[in-house]
Amino acid sequence: MSWRSRRARAARREAERSWEDARRRARAGQVAGLRALLRGADLRLVIDELERMAPAPRAAAFRILPRDTGLRAFIALGPALQAEVLEQLGHDEAIRLVADLDPDDRARTLDGLPDEQAAVLLEGLSEEARRETELILRHPAESVGRWTTPAVVSVPADRTVGDALELVRTTGSAAETVYVVPVLDELSRVVGVVSLRRLITADQATPLSAVMREPILLRADEDQEVGARLVRDHGAVGVPVVDDEDRLVGILTVDDAMHVLELEEDEDTARSASRARLDRPYLGTSVLQLARGRVLWLLALVLAAGLTVTVLDRFEATLEQVVTLALFIPLLIGTGGNVGAQSASTVIRALAVEEIRASDLLAVVGKELATGVTLGATLGLVAYLPATWFADSSVALVLSLSVLVVCALAASVGALIPILAERAGVDPAVMSAPLITTVVDATGLLVYFLIAGLVLGI
Template sequence: MCPRGRVHTAVRRIRVFFHTPTPRALRRTDPPVRPGAGSRYDKGVLSMADDIGEDLIDMIAENDLTGIRLWLAEHPPYEIADELERMDARYMIVPFRLLDKDRELEVFEELDPVHQHEILVGLRDSAFHELLEEMDPDDRARLIGEAPAKIATRALAGLSPAERKMTAALLGYPEESVGRYMTPETVILHRDLTVGRALEVVRAKGADAETIYILPVVDDGRRLAGIVQLSDLIVSDDESLLKDIVDIFVPRVSATDPAEGAARLMQEANLVAMPVVDSEERFVGLLTFDDALEVIEAADSEDIARQSAASPVAGHYVSVTVPRLARSRAVWLLLLIVASTLTVSVLSHFEATLEEVTALALFIPMLTGTGGNVGSQSATAIVRALAVGEVRVRDLPGVAWKECRVGFLLGCALALIAMTVGWMVVPGGVAVAVALSVIAVCTWAAVIGSTMPLLAGRSGVDPAVVSAPLVTTLVDATGLLIYFTMARVILGI
C-alpha cells in the first residue's frame, strides 16, 4: 500500500460516524452520516450526511455508467472503499469494475477482507489474477488466509512463481503472528557498504520495496545488525560506512511472535517500521506502521466487543446483517442470564430476612448497581492496562491491593450519601447496615474487577473475555450476600 493510501486509511479509521435514515434500496441498512472537512461539500462538519455516496447510489440504480465513472474520478480511494463497504455485494462490483487500473488496487486494499472476498467472487479470472498479482505480499497473504478454500486455491494457482513463493512463505507462519503481517519486499543493505554505495542500492531496488524510509542492515550471515533511516543516509558523508551510523538498539521481533504485541511495541517506541527476524536472528521482513495500525484496530475492536459481552463481528457494521449481529450477542447474553440465577438464589436464601425487615429491599437496586459499576470500572481499567502493557499478570498482588484501597475510598464516599438518604426513610440500624454494606461491596467489587482479567490472563484466557457484564453479574450475587449478612449481624436478625 502506498504511503498516501496508508494516511487515508488512518484518517478513515478514526472518523466518527453518526446514523441517519435514508430510504435507499441498494444499501443493506441505514447509512451513517460522516463528518468531514476540506472537501467540495463545504457545509460544516456534520452537514455532509450522505452526500458523498448519495449520487453513487442513484447512478447505480439507474445504470448510469458514465456518471459512476465521473463520481469515481472525483473521490479518493478511501472514500470509494467506504461507500462500497456499505453496499450489498451484488451492487458493489459495478463501480469497482469501472475503476481505472491504477486506482483499482488502491481501493481494493482499503477494503476489509470480508468485502475483498465479495469483490473477488464477482471478477473474471483475468481481472481476479491481475489484481492479486499486484497486491503487496503481506496483504495478499492475509486475504488468502481468511478466504474460503475455493477462493484461496484459485488465488494461489494464478500467481506467478515468485509471488506464490513469497505468499506461501508468509502463510507458513502462525495465524495472528508477525510473519503474517510483515513485508518481505525491502531493500537490504550490508553493514560494510559506504553511504554512497548504499544510496545507489536504494535507488536501484527501492521501486520494488514497500518502504525505504527504514532500511535493514545485515552482516555476512544475513543476521540483523540494526537499521538505518533514509534521512540519515542522505545527510551522511558518502564515504562513511554504514556500520558507523547503524542503529543497533532498534527493537526487533521474531516472525512467530504475536502480532498485537509487536504492534504495541512499535506504538510505544514510535517506529515507522520494525525489523522482523527468524529464530537465528536473520532478517526476514519489516512490520510497517500501516499494518501495525490494522493489528491494533482489530485487537481493540475485539476487546471492546468482549467487554460488552459480545463476539467480534468481521466487516463493516453497516453491511453486517441483523441475524449476524444477533448471533454475536446471543451466546453471551444466554451465559449472563444463567449466571444471574445466582442473584435469585441469594434472594431466595434470605427471604426470611426480607420478610422480617422489609425496608432492606429498598436498597437492593442501589447496592447491586453501585457494586456493578465499581467492578466494571475496575475491570475495564485493568483490561486496558493489560492491552497496552502497563501491567502484567505477575503484578496481580499489587494491582489487587491498589484496587482494594481505591474501592474502600469510593465506598466511604458513597456510604456517606447512602446513610444520609437511609436515615431519612428507614430506621437507623438499617441505614448503618446499608452504609457499611456499600463500603464492603465497593471494596469487594474493585478487587474482583481487577483480579479476574489478570487471573484469566494467567490461565491463558483472553482477559477481555472477563468482561464488565460478567464482573457485574458476579458482583451482584456476592454483593447481596454481603448486604444480608451485614444486616443480620447489625440488626440481630
C-alpha cells in the same frame, strides 16, 4: 471524537453534500458518473460507499477505481466483503486484484477466504507470488510474521552509502517500503539499520557501518499486537523482522502496525461489551448475524445470574419479613458492578501498556481495595439519608454498610481477576467483565442479607 471546530464541521458537511450530489448523478448517469464519484472522493467516503453498495455494483466499482485507491479500499473491507467482491469479479479479474496486493495483505486476504475460493486464487498466482504467500502463511495466526512484507531493499554491511542509495534507486519501486533499509552480514543476519534520510544526507563514500544504527528487531513469531506497539513506541516507519537466527524476514511497516492496533482495539471494544466482533460493516450485517454474535455471551451471563436467584431464594424468609430490603437491590448490585468495572478497566489498561505486571498482584489489589473502601464510605454516607425516605433508618443503615463492603469487594475482585487471567496466560479482557459481575452480584447480595440479619436481628 473529542473536539471539532465549527468550521471543520461545515467543511465536512459540505464535502458530504457534494458527495451525495455526485452519488445521485452516478446512479442516473451510470459508469461515467460512478467513475467521477469514486475518483474525486476521500478514501474514507469511498470505503463507506463500497460498504453500502449491493454486491454487483460494488464489484463494478473496483473495476474503475484507481489502482492504489482500489487496493487500499479492498484491504479495508474485511474478509466477508472481500470474498463477495472476488466472487463477483470472476476468476481472472479476482486473480489480478489479489496479485496486485502487497505480499502480506495478499496472504491475510487468502487466509480469510473460504478454503476452496482461496485455493483457486492461489493456484492462479505466479509461482513466485504463490511461494511468497505460502511462506507468510507458515507463520502462526496473529503473529508479526503474518504482517511482514518480504518486499524490502536490504544491503550488505561492507558497502557504502552510495551503493545503498543506488540499490534503492534501482529496486525501490517494487519494494513495499524503502524508508528503513536493513543492513545484513554475509549470513543474511540483520546487523544494523539505516534510514533513507540518513542515506541521502550522509556523504556518499561513507561506509555503511559508519552510519547504520543498532537495529531494533522483531521476531516473526512474536504476537502481532506486541510488534505493533513496538513500532508505535519507537515512532518508527518500519521495524525489521527476523527469524530465530536473526536472519531478515522482512519489515513490519507502520501502516500495518496501525492496522493491527485498529483490529485489536475493535476486538477489545467488542469483548468489553461481551459480544463478537463483526466481520462485515454494520448495515451489511443481518439481524440474525447480529443476534448470533451476542447470544452466547448473554446465555452465559443469564446462567451466571442464576446465582443471584439462588442467593435471594435462600433469603426469601428475610425478604418476606422486611420487604423494603428489596427496594435497594438494583441500586446495590448496580453500584458494585460499576465499581468493579472501573477497577477492571484501569487494571486491564495498565497491564496492556505494561505499567504493571502480573507480579504486582498484591500492590495492585491492595491499592484497589483501599480505593474501594474510600468510594464505598463516600457512597454509603451519601445514600443513607435518601434511603430513610423509603425505609426505616435501620434498613438505611443496612444499605449504607452494604454499599461500603460491596464497593471494597468489587474493587478488589475487579483488580484480582484480570491479573490472575494474565498470570494464567489468558487475555485479561476476555473473561473479566462477566466473571466480575457474577462474583460481585452474588456475593454482594449475600453480604447485604448477612448485614441485614445482624442489624435487624432476623
